Amino acid sequence: MKPKILVSRKISDGAEEILKQEFDVTLNLNDKPYPYEELIKLVNNYDGLISTSFDKLDKNFFESLTGRLKVIGHVGVGYDNINTQSAKEKNIKVSNTPNVLNDAVAEITILLILASSRRIGEAYNLVKTNTWKDHRPDITKLMVGNEITGKTLGIIGMGRIGQIVADRARAFNMKIIYFNRNKLSKDLEKDAAYYSDLKSMLPNCDYVSLHTPATPETKNIINPETLKLFPKHSVFINTSRGSTVDDDALIEALKNKKIYGAGLDVFNNEPNLDKRYLELDNCFVLPHVGSATHETRLAMSMLAVNNLKCFFSNKPLLSEVV
Ligand code: DGY
Numbered sequence: 070m071k072p073k074i075l076v077s078r079k080i081s082d083g084a085e086e087i088l089k090q091e092f093d094v095t096l097n098l099n100d101k102p103y104p105y106e107e108l109i110k111l112v113n114n115y116d117g118l119i120s121t122s123f124d125k126l127d128k129n130f131f132e133s134l135t136g137r138l139k140v141i142g143h144v145g146v147g148y149d150n151i152n153t154q155s156a157k158e159k160n161i162k163v164s165n166t167p168n169v170l171n172d173a174v175a176e177i178t179i180l181l182i183l184a185s186s187r188r189i190g191e192a193y194n195l196v197k198t199n200t201w202k203d204h205r206p207d208i209t210k211l212m213v214g215n216e217i218t219g220k221t222l223g224i225i226g227m228g229r230i231g232q233i234v235a236d237r238a239r240a241f242n243m244k245i246i247y248f249n250r251n252k253l254s255k256d257l258e259k260d261a262a263y264y265s266d267l268k269s270m271l272p273n274c275d276y277v278s279l280h281t282p283a284t285p286e287t288k289n290i291i292n293p294e295t296l297k298l299f300p301k302h303s304v305f306i307n308t309s310r311g312s313t314v315d316d317d318a319l320i321e322a323l324k325n326k327k328i329y330g331a332g333l334d335v336f337n338n339e340p341n342l343d344k345r346y347l348e349l350d351n352c353f354v355l356p357h358v359g360s361a362t363h364e365t366r367l368a369m370s371m372l373a374v375n376n377l378k379c380f381f382s383n384k385p386l387l388s389e390v391v
Pocket residue numbers: 122144145146147148170309359360
């Protein structure tokens with residue numbers, strides 16, 4: 070008998086086709102999220118689950134399992150929605166989808182750097198709302214922003230995505246500095262300067278881009294104390310997780326022009342982000358689309374499926390979390 074697999078949301082067509090061939094699969098074709106309690110009840114009839122970041126797989130979820138579920142192939146590199154300790158205690162393997170989304174997230178990071186420096190949100194709205202009327206604008210003011218060429222980009226978390234962001238930024242002649250738990254080897258670091266202390270790096274940044282996972286250590290790493298160290302002209306970019314930011318502090322800094330701007334793809338409590346962000350001209354916001362390209366979403370879906378294939382053929386997982 071083929072293993073039974075539940076897929077909690079719609080994933081890429083190509084990956085769903087493979088699942089149909091290899092497993093006894095229940096797809097979520099209309100992409101309607103399963104309510105928490107319903108998912109718990111349902112998943113007890115399955116050997117494997119393909120999850121996404123919309124699923125809350127917390128301690129209670131794992132404690133409610135009756136023993137059939139053996140593996141979770143999570144579609145996402147971040148797995149802060151999964152209590153991996155509880156999974157381990159229940160002897161349930163969990164995989165994620167690292168690496169395949171690095172380029173897509175780096176692209177969105179560069180987009181946010183450019184958009185928030187060149188006031189693209191404001192400029193776009195001016196045309197889109199048909200309020201671009203002045204033929205003789207003050208050329209020193211109307212939609213005049215900051216150039217990124219030659220500026221310093223401070224990267225918090227110089228992992229795989231941080232390193233690719235650094236490479237893309239080098240194409241704009243940006244100078245790279247970084248804060249990381251460990252100093253990278255020379256070949257990975259290239260010309261970037263290492264700071265072992267975040268607070269020493271921040272005053273030297275024109276741009277600060279965050280690329281850390283959501284962990285207890287990174288929760289509210291952007292807070293009143295760290296924001297005080299950002300230069301007044303600096304821009305903050307976040308494509309990692311909203312939990313890294315103290316919203317009150319960032320909104321206060323943006324509102325009172327203590328920093329120049331922010332470009333945010335991720336938020337606390339998505340999709341119900343703090344609505345005060347929407348009132349700020351100097352904050353460019355996106356709905357968590359860092360990995361949203363056809364190529365990357367297919368690669369993420371395929372990696373989750375291939376992890377399940379490995380598990381059920383007794384091979385090591387390709388990207389095991391626990
Ligand atoms: C990830 O994979 O963690 C991205 O943020 C998409 O959810």
